[in-house]
Amino acid sequence: MDVLKIxxxxxxxxxxxxxxxxFNYYTGVVDGDFGEATKQAVIKLQQDYKLEVNGLCDLETMKKIDFIKSLQN
Structure with missing residues (x-):
């Protein structure tokens, strides 16, 4: 998986x-464009789940998103 970033x-x-x-982190338009609003949503999730706070959707962040998603199913 590629790292998703600005x-x-x-x-x-x-x-x-x-x-x-x-997960109520992002309120912007779902447009497939990683801009500042997406970065801020990633940062908030990283802070809440004690991940490295870098605004990048890297492997660890994706694993956490997959984990949260599994809890909701």
Missing amino acids: GSQGENVKKLQEQLAK
Whole structure:
């Protein structure tokens, strides 16, 4: 998996935004464009789950998102 960050675009970013919105971290437009609002949502999730706070959707952050998603199913 590629690290998603400011400037990243595409389907993976859209899926990330959808998950962040589902967890009430993201309130912006789900458009597949990793901008400042997406970065801030990632930072908030990282802070809440005691991950490295860097605003990047890296492997550890994706694992945590997958874990949260599994709890909701």
